[in-house]
Amino acid sequence: MSGLVRLSARAYGGMLLLYPSDLRREFGPEMHELFGEDLDDAWQSSGVAGVLRVWWCALCEFLRIAVPGLTENPAFVVPLVASAFNALSLGSMLAGVISHHPLPADGSLMDEIVAHVFLPALITALTTFVVVRTGKVTVTSLQLNVGTETCSKSAI
Amino acid sequence: MNQTSNSPTRAGFLILFALGSGEKHGYALMREARELSDGDFQIGPATLYTTIQRLLESACIKEVNGPKNSDSRRRHYALTGSGSDVLNLELKRMEAMVKKSKSMRLRAAGSES
Numbered sequence: 001m002s003g004l005v006r007l008s009a010r011a012y013g014g015m016l017l018l019y020p021s022d023l024r025r026e027f028g029p030e031m032h033e034l035f036g037e038d039l040d041d042a043w044q045s046s047g048v049a050g051v052l053r054v055w056w057c058a059l060c061e062f063l064r065i066a067v068p069g070l071t072e073n074p075a076f077v078v079p080l081v082a083s084a085f086n087a088l089s090l091g092s093m094l095a096g097v098i099s100h101h102p103l104p105a106d107g108s109l110m111d112e113i114v115a116h117v118f119l120p121a122l123i124t125a126l127t128t129f130v131v132v133r134t135g136k137v138t139v140t141s142l143q144l145n146v147g148t149e150t151c152s153k154s155a156i
Numbered sequence: 157m158n159q160t161s162n163s164p165t166r167a168g169f170l171i172l173f174a175l176g177s178g179e180k181h182g183y184a185l186m187r188e189a190r191e192l193s194d195g196d197f198q199i200g201p202a203t204l205y206t207t208i209q210r211l212l213e214s215a216c217i218k219e220v221n222g223p224k225n226s227d228s229r230r231r232h233y234a235l236t237g238s239g240s241d242v243l244n245l246e247l248k249r250m251e252a253m254v255k256k257s258k259s260m261r262l263r264a265a266g267s268e269s
Contacts (some may be wrong), residue, residue, distance in 0.1 A: 019202065027205040030231065034182050054200075060203035127213045 003052060005043050009036040015062060020069040076134045083125035090117045164216075167199055167207040168258055172216065172235065172243040178215035181227075182208070208233065216242055255256050 012035045016028055023031075035058065042050030070076045079080060094116050164172060170189035174180060180188065182204060189199045198205065210218040216239035222232035 023202075023206060023209060026209060029229075030182055031201040031205050033229070034186065035203070037183050038186070038201070057198040057200040058202070060198070061200045065202045065206055 002043060004048070005036075007041045008039055008051060008055065012036075012058060015058070015066075018062070018070060019066045023065075075129060078132050079125040079128040082128045083121040086124040087117050087121035090120055163249065164211075164242060165207065166193075166197060167203050168216075169197070169243075169246055170197065170213060171204070171211060172208055172239055172246075175217060175233060175235045175239070176243055179222070179232050181222065181230040181232050183230075185233070211239065215239075 009032070012084055013032050016032060019028075019031075037052070039051060039054050042054045046049075046053070091113075094112060098112070099107075103112065163169075167189065170192050171185055174185050174188040175194060176246065182201075185208075186199055186201070186204050189204070193199075208217070212219070212233075215236055217233045218236050220232050220234045222228075222230060226232070
């Protein structure tokens with residue numbers, strides 16, 4: 001098996017994490033193995049073109065099957081929207097500042113973008129992800145507690 | 157998706173058709189589905205297993221033990237009675253459509269002359 005095929009199989013394993021959890025739980029290992037076999041066959045029969053064909057098919061499937069599931073998942077959508085909004089507002093502020101006060105000769109634009117746009121957006125994404133996840137857990141546990149109480153009361 | 161009352165999707169039909177000749181594992185199903193469509197329908201792991209999941213839920217197919225000397229990691233699938241019914245119904249529907257299209261073409265050809 002070539003390095004490209006091995007790397008592709010590993011990348012597909014990572015991509016599988018974004019598929020609906022029920023599909024992943026039930027068929028994840030099989031999907032991963034099947035993709036590896038398909039890649040191996042494609043590599044042996046058509047080389048790089050075969051590998052690209054398998055990837056094209058996998059990407060189309062990802063857009064058709066995984067993305068709709070992700071857009072319904074608040075733990076994915078909320079951090080994405082929040083960090084995009086954050087990056088957009090901070091980016092426009094940075095652009096305004098730079099247009100009035102040009103960077104010093106030794107200053108790198110990329111460093112400024114990473115420090116003032118990318119990192120805050122990343123922190124926002126992580127924070128909102130944690131908030132959404134913990135919020136979900138708290139609501140679920142509250143519902144469970146209420147449910148138990150109601151059950152025990154009605155039993156009495 | 158109610159496979160018994162509605163027509164199966166294209167992937168669903170190809171999987172049912174492939175299983176019509178006997179039980180198969182996922183990779184064999186994927187290869188046969190591609191061959192059946194002359195490579196026109198690119199079915200990958202996600203489409204295959206999403207369809208298998210739906211067909212299992214609607215009891216059109218079932219998981220079976222594979223041959224004794226087969227790889228134990230592979231899961232094998234076979235048609236159920238209702239899966240056979242869905243497949244036959246779909247084949248009959250297709251046959252009727254082909255007959256209808258032929259007769260319509262004849263009528264069209266007749267009106268031209």
